[in-house]
Amino acid sequence: MKNKYSIFSLIKNSFTYHENWQRAWRDPEPKKNYDVIIVGGGGHGLATAYYLAKEHNLKNIAVLEKGWIGGGNTGRNTTIIRSNYLWDASAGLYDHALKLWEGLSQELNYNVMFSQRGVMNLAHNLHDVRELKRRTHANRLNGIDCDWLDTKQVKEFCPIINCSPDIRYPVMGSTLQKRAGTARHDAVAWGYARGADSFGVDIIQNCEVTGIKRKGNNIEGVETTKGFIKTTKVGIVAAGHSSVLANMAGIRLPLESKPLQALVSEPIKPIIDTVVMSNAVHAYVSQSDKGELVIGAGTDAYISYTQKGTHEVIEGTLKAILELYPIFSRLKMLRQWGGIVDICPDASPIISKTSINGLYFNCGWGTGGFKATPGSGNLFAYTIAKNEPHKLNAAFNINRFISGDLVDEHGAAAVAH
Amino acid sequence: MFIIKCPYCGERDHTEFSYGGEAHIVRPKQPTELSDDQWAEYLFMRKNIKGLQYERWNHSHGCRQWFNVARDTSNDKIHLIYKMGENPPK
Numbered sequence: 255m256k257n258k259y260s261i262f263s264l265i266k267n268s269f270t271y272h273e274n275w276q277r278a279w280r281d282p283e284p285k286k287n288y289d290v291i292i293v294g295g296g297g298h299g300l301a302t303a304y305y306l307a308k309e310h311n312l313k314n315i316a317v318l319e320k321g322w323i324g325g326g327n328t329g330r331n332t333t334i335i336r337s338n339y340l341w342d343a344s345a346g347l348y349d350h351a352l353k354l355w356e357g358l359s360q361e362l363n364y365n366v367m368f369s370q371r372g373v374m375n376l377a378h379n380l381h382d383v384r385e386l387k388r389r390t391h392a393n394r395l396n397g398i399d400c401d402w403l404d405t406k407q408v409k410e411f412c413p414i415i416n417c418s419p420d421i422r423y424p425v426m427g428s429t430l431q432k433r434a435g436t437a438r439h440d441a442v443a444w445g446y447a448r449g450a451d452s453f454g455v456d457i458i459q460n461c462e463v464t465g466i467k468r469k470g471n472n473i474e475g476v477e478t479t480k481g482f483i484k485t486t487k488v489g490i491v492a493a494g495h496s497s498v499l500a501n502m503a504g505i506r507l508p509l510e511s512k513p514l515q516a517l518v519s520e521p522i523k524p525i526i527d528t529v530v531m532s533n534a535v536h537a538y539v540s541q542s543d544k545g546e547l548v549i550g551a552g553t554d555a556y557i558s559y560t561q562k563g564t565h566e567v568i569e570g571t572l573k574a575i576l577e578l579y580p581i582f583s584r585l586k587m588l589r590q591w592g593g594i595v596d597i598c599p600d601a602s603p604i605i606s607k608t609s610i611n612g613l614y615f616n617c618g619w620g621t622g623g624f625k626a627t628p629g630s631g632n633l634f635a636y637t638i639a640k641n642e643p644h645k646l647n648a649a650f651n652i653n654r655f656i657s658g659d660l661v662d663e664h665g666a667a668a669v670a671h
Numbered sequence: 672m673f674i675i676k677c678p679y680c681g682e683r684d685h686t687e688f689s690y691g692g693e694a695h696i697v698r699p700k701q702p703t704e705l706s707d708d709q710w711a712e713y714l715f716m717r718k719n720i721k722g723l724q725y726e727r728w729n730h731s732h733g734c735r736q737w738f739n740v741a742r743d744t745s746n747d748k749i750h751l752i753y754k755m756g757e758n759p760p761k
């Protein structure tokens with residue numbers, strides 16, 4: 255049994271200098287056999303295991319992670335959460351996730367620091383204005399909150415934005431989703447890990463999957479750095495490494511893996527209490543609870559697994575940031591890093607069965623899957639348990655690349671997150 | 672950050688070049704005969720290799736010529752550069 259976190263447990267543990275807290279999750283050796291194996295211990299993989307155990311009553315589940323949990327894109331992203339996507343299918347998917355975020359800290363008894371501080375998407379030209387207004391209407395038709403702000407209202411809502419008409423890309427308005435915001439990335443991985451572990455899920459770190467064993471069209475198990483493990487169902491949630499795993503199983507995916515970067519500044523006093531994104535000049539910024547500005551940059555144009563990214567990309571982003579926020583001009587940047595994101599041709603994810611029985615993929619989240627973590631796990635668990643998609647992820651099947659029924663979210667998602 | 676040796680101009684910073692994706696994907700000879708599956712293979716499915724990849728680059732801010740590059744995507748090291756129309760090294 256897990257001890258519940260509360261004000262009382264906090265006081266109690268303070269008497270022993272916080273040295274006797276219960277482990278948040280066990281550190282088991284892999285068993286010989288599991289009913290379901292999830293490959294990839296990021297937020298999506300851990301959430302999948304959590305909902306498999308909680309909602310589908312499966313008990314013999316393992317999550318295999320080659321490094322440490324949350325060490326992939328889950329721990330590298332800029333934590334922006336929103337659901338104001340254009341198409342109906344995306345709206346359904348991302349708003350399902352947003353609704354789960356709204357109750358997640360209580361659900362997991364773990365503070366994921368979900369902060370609904372609002373997300374703005376700036377318009378810098380007439381085309382942006384039209385597209386974003388169209389999206390505002392589409393969102394409202396789908397029951398998703400979304401407001402349109404003109405330049406004056408932008409200035410009122412976020413005073414540090416440079417709204418002068420004579421900058422290179424003037425601010426001509428903005429959408430605002432008030433329910434959107436940020437969350438604490440590590441806490442999401444740890445909260446789901448603790449929750450899954452309490453239902454008996456084995457979370458096995460430092461265990462890389464090196465092969466997928468098939469017999470005919472069925473799954474027999476996985477080869478790992480900790481030996482062979484038998485199973486008939488494998489759910490792969492490996493983000494940038496999805497194609498590497500698909501290759502092991504002998505199938506092809508429509509993905510390209512590219513480095514995406516982010517950086518943070520030195521901590522400063524509260525200066526920006528919302529999230530501001532701009533697709534056109536490709537700069538977005540929010541402020542962490544520690545006071546650092548969290549700035550997202552772009553992807554490199556070519557496939558790479560180097561997990562670093564190039565300097566020019568950061569330079570381009572910072573140029574835009576400085577024009578939009580001249581007040582940041584003397585700030586020092588403290589850290590920069592990259593993650594490998596798996597990008598689909600239509601900038602929408604794949605949550606799907608495959609042509610192999612018992613093999614499922616959850617991938618293609620590219621630059622924007624953190625926001626979907628709870629919903630993605632929830633729907634992937636459903637898909638694995640029932641061997642069929644939930645109606646909210648039916649459109650995100652792998653066959654859409656054959657039928658041509660794409661969910662083209664490039665405008666809403668490709669650059670932004 | 673890496674240097675690419677354009678077969679026509681010599682060594683330049685990679686920012687002078689544009690990436691053209693996986694090389695040696697041949698356009699179907701008879702498009703009207705293709706099934707949906709074959710179209711999907713041609714249009715969307717990619718090797719997305721972690722390791723040695725054959726890819727196309729264009730010297731877009733230089734001579735504007737296309738050529739092929741064999742690059743290791745796990746460390747961005749370039750192993751070989753060869754011209755368009757040439758076969759990938761064995």
Ligand SMILES: Cc1cc2nc3c(=O)[nH]c(=O)nc-3n(C[C@H](O)[C@H](O)[C@H](O)COP(=O)(O)OP(=O)(O)OC[C@H]3O[C@@H](n4cnc5c(N)ncnc54)[C@H](O)[C@@H]3O)c2cc1C
Nearest residue numbers: 294296297298320326327328331332334463593623624625
């Ligand atoms: C710089 C940056 C900024 C971003 N900003 C945002 C944002 O603001 N908002 C947003 O919504 N999204 C954002 N994203 C995207 C988001 O981070 C991802 O879509 C999301 O976190 C993916 O979660 P995941 O659990 O699928 O992947 P990951 O957290 O990457 O987990 C996959 C795991 O699989 C493991 N793995 C891989 N291969 C194997 C193997 N063979 N065996 C075992 N384990 C394996 C990896 O080690 C990894 O831990 C950003 C991404 C980056 C890089």
Ligand SMILES: [Zn+2]
Nearest residue numbers: 677680730734
């Ligand atoms: Zn040249």
